[in-house]
Amino acid sequence: METLTFDKLPEAVALLLEKVGHIENLLAEQTNEGDAGDRLTVKQAAEYLTLGVSTIYGKVCRREIPVNKQGKRLYFYKSELEEWIRTGRKQTINELRDLSRLSRKGRHKA
Numbered sequence: 001m002e003t004l005t006f007d008k009l010p011e012a013v014a015l016l017l018e019k020v021g022h023i024e025n026l027l028a029e030q031t032n033e034g035d036a037g038d039r040l041t042v043k044q045a046a047e048y049l050t051l052g053v054s055t056i057y058g059k060v061c062r063r064e065i066p067v068n069k070q071g072k073r074l075y076f077y078k079s080e081l082e083e084w085i086r087t088g089r090k091q092t093i094n095e096l097r098d099l100s101r102l103s104r105k106g107r108h109k110a
Contacts, residue, residue, distance in 0.1 A: 038078045045076040049085075 004012055046053045059065040066080040091099075 040076045040078060040081075042074050042076075045081065048076075048078065049081065 040048060042053055042056055046056045049056070051059075056065070060067050060074060066076070066084050068075045068077070
């Protein structure tokens with residue numbers, strides 16, 4: 001790295017300001033792309049979840065799936081759909097047996 005002198009200070013500050021401006025622009029672009037890129041229409045959500053469009057509408061009607069409504073349009077966010085999928089995880093038989101054993105042990109102690 002080059003040693004800075006007082007004479008080179010204005011040049012160095014100008015370069016830093018230019019680089020910070022460039023970084024801000026990149027971050028702004030990523031934020032804008034992330035917001036729009038994560039949003040899905042009903043058809044896109046159906047494709048993403050490998051479900052039929054009518055199934056998606058049924059889940060929306062029964063309030064089983066996270067949805068955002070703007071006027072007459074429905075929008076889904078990939079991140080919300082992924083979380084919805086994760087929370088719907090069913091326990092395995094072994095996990096249920098372990099829970100059953102723990103609850104039985106707890107009842108006998110009382």
